[in-house]
């Protein structure tokens with residue numbers, strides 16, 4: 001019988017571990033207990049001593065054990081033989097990749113990079129090691145169904161597409177939260193743990209929190225005020241707020257005044273957008289708009305924030321730009337409690353490229369073959385992928401590497417992609433499941449489960465509310481023969497370039513990559529390389545900490561941080577809150593912030609036309625749920641129990657007009673498709689707006705997701721037209737889709 005140790009609360013068979021949850025930007029520290037004899041997770045709790053998350057946890061973090069032990073999770077590579085899957089050795093799997101890729105030219109290949117890449121220790125640092133050597137001309141990613149508008153504005157305004165300023169919620173007196181629902185999402189492009197408690201704290205110190213959303217979310221319930229807005233109209237509303245600031249002489253550029261260019265252009269741009277002129281379309285009364293403008297001007301410190309609801313919409317770039325413009329024009333930029341650049345301990349790889357070094361970007365350097373969509377930041381809309389595979393002719397895509405993505409669910413016009421994928425000659429998926437997308441692959445190469453690999457977030461710390469950092473060791477050993485995903489990426493890059501797996505020297509290629517990183521930071525690789533006895537992402541993490549703001553720069557700054565120093569602190573290190581650093585961080589050719597990039601301002605006439613048209617008829621928006629993570633956590637029993645969550649939310653007045661009743665079913669139809677969903681009637685929806693969660697639709701016979709299939713739900717991207725995009729970024733507008741709703 002097992003005895004329990006009173007001081008630790010664990011049996012003598014259990015070992016204790018610390019791990020940082022890789023599922024969202026909260027980066028919660030977790031305390032895990034593992035039964036040594038059974039090699040099973042027995043308990044997961046929030047780690048109270050974690051310097052960053054201080055014990056916070058959500059149901060997804062507690063389910064990491066179920067994810068790890070999930071019998072449906074792939075533990076070995078599989079190759080498809082007809083409609084059967086055969087488990088194979090890693091050597092056989094790579095050999096199959098060689099055979100499939102053989103004879104295809106580099107420009108017949110592409111890759112699709114999915115969301116978990118941003119949270120995965122290996123993938124985030126090594127995706128380029130597949131893409132660049134393979135010679136594929138361009139890639140697709142879920143970035144164009146997510147933050148592409150923010151990348152465009154950030155690149156043009158500040159000089160790097162990932163230098164995204166974040167609201168300093170921990171010190172603000174006024175938080176304007178637009179199109180984000182941290183209650184469900186945990187916060188996005190805003191890393192700060194437990195944001196609902198942060199709302200309470202802001203209010204307790206006399207501050208105010210205002211949520212702008214077509215839905216009265218649980219975040220809005222916790223705030224001082226919910227402003228219901230018509231989907232897609234945020235840019236017009238933000239211009240009206242700016243109009244009031246300019247009109248009443250309330251503009252104040254604050255500490256960045258001498259490094260802001262384009263101020264007069266903004267003044268002219270908002271001239272026609274009076275609160276009265278936008279009240280019809282936005283559905284926000286003019287007096288509310290004026291009051292918000294006055295409150296922002298009067299607040300000692302205001303943080304202006306827009307997230308997915310402002311990106312995944314028709315005017316995504318304008319709206320994403322205007323949150324920053326409002327922050328700058330109200331004196332709330334680069335100052336505590338306002339919008340600030342993060343100061344990460346680890347220098348993020350994505351900060352290497354700057355417009356100061358590379359010049360300003362041009363857009364539309366090439367167009368997609370079939371639709372003629374202009375390239376933006378090197379990508380065209382993710383929805384183009386289907387037609388590029390399905391349409392014959394020179395340049396037709398025949399090879400695809402899917403890296404941690406499930407676009408059959410997550411990308412607009414998903415029915416077209418589902419129909420196109422079986423036509424591929426070489427479809428290699430890096431994924432841990434046979435799901436709605438990977439069911440069409442020829443080979444699936446699984447990665448380790450999160451608990452089988454170390455963890456240190458890469459990009460997320462760059463918009464964190466504090467300069468913190470923490471290291472997690474792997475908890476379980478890798479399965480026999482299982483390579484790390486960084487190694488898989490290197491191998492695939494070389495195989496696509498025509499090399500044989502047996503000839504690939506992973507360590508030498510990794511050293512070459514690391515040497516270029518050293519060079520990029522002015523270090524001599526010949527001096528740095530010999531300091532390490534192993535490569536891989538861990539070496540890059542050490543490099544990124546040592547060249548970071550607190551690092552030792554390999555001895556130049558004695559006493560500075562290294563990965564070893566962070567590993568010595570199991571609860572992590574915290575080097576303090578965000579600091580004003582725009583002067584050092586902005587990396588445009590002029591060194592100034594471009595408040596009014598021509599490319600963006602040129603879209604205002606389109607907004608004006610849309611404002612004149614207004615919206616009639618119903619529109620559809622998406623929602624996230626606390627117990628989901630996009631499309632891939634529905635196979636964990638703890639995350640799908642209880643009542644059906646994949647419901648159509650509809651306002652009571654709309655429901656009674658249409659004749660929908662509680663427990664009934666609605667048919668929702670758009671120009672892209674039609675589907676049925678159970679009805680949930682609630683006054684949390686603005687009338688005229690209906691809402692479906694995204695990430696569902698698991699009723700595929702070819703997938704191996706036994707639990708998810710029992711809770712299938714519907715795929716809302718069947719309703720999203722691929723051509724409905726924010727024109728400046730090409731980002732999908734999965735919010736504000738015109739739909740017809742009837743009784744099913």
Ligand SMILES: Nc1nc2c(c(=O)[nH]1)N[C@H]1C(S)=C(S)[C@@H](COP(=O)(O)OP(=O)(O)OC[C@H]3O[C@@H](n4cnc5c(=O)[nH]c(N)nc54)[C@H](O)[C@@H]3O)O[C@H]1N2
Nearest residue numbers: 179180181185188231232307308309624626628629630735
């Ligand atoms: N639990 C959980 N957490 C997640 C995820 C998940 O799937 N589940 N996904 C992760 C990912 S990939 C991301 S990108 C982040 C996203 O994080 P968030 O941006 O917080 O995402 P949502 O929770 O979808 O909240 C978006 C809100 O925008 C509103 N909205 C829709 N259209 C409009 C509009 O036109 N204007 C305005 N003002 N609001 C609008 C919606 O009603 C919704 O409340 O979450 C991440 N975290």
Ligand SMILES: Nc1nc2c(c(=O)[nH]1)N[C@H]1C(S)=C(S)[C@@H](COP(=O)(O)OP(=O)(O)OC[C@H]3O[C@@H](n4cnc5c(=O)[nH]c(N)nc54)[C@H](O)[C@@H]3O)O[C@H]1N2
Nearest residue numbers: 114115116142146404405406410430622630631632694734
């Ligand atoms: N209608 C609508 N559509 C949307 C959105 C919306 O709000 N509404 N949101 C959009 C947004 S913001 C995003 S980010 C995208 C997300 O869409 P995707 O980027 O496609 O992400 P997921 O749907 O989460 O699928 C992730 C895949 O990665 C696999 N995976 C998970 N962890 C790992 C790992 O460590 N290694 C490997 N190799 N594989 C792993 C999972 O099994 C799953 O197949 O969806 C977008 N689509």
Ligand code: SF4
Nearest residue numbers: 021024027028058061
């Ligand atoms: S998914 Fe939950 S436990 Fe994991 S980091 Fe996010 S909030 Fe924390």
Ligand SMILES: [Mo]
Nearest residue numbers: 115145146147
């Ligand atoms: Mo996302």
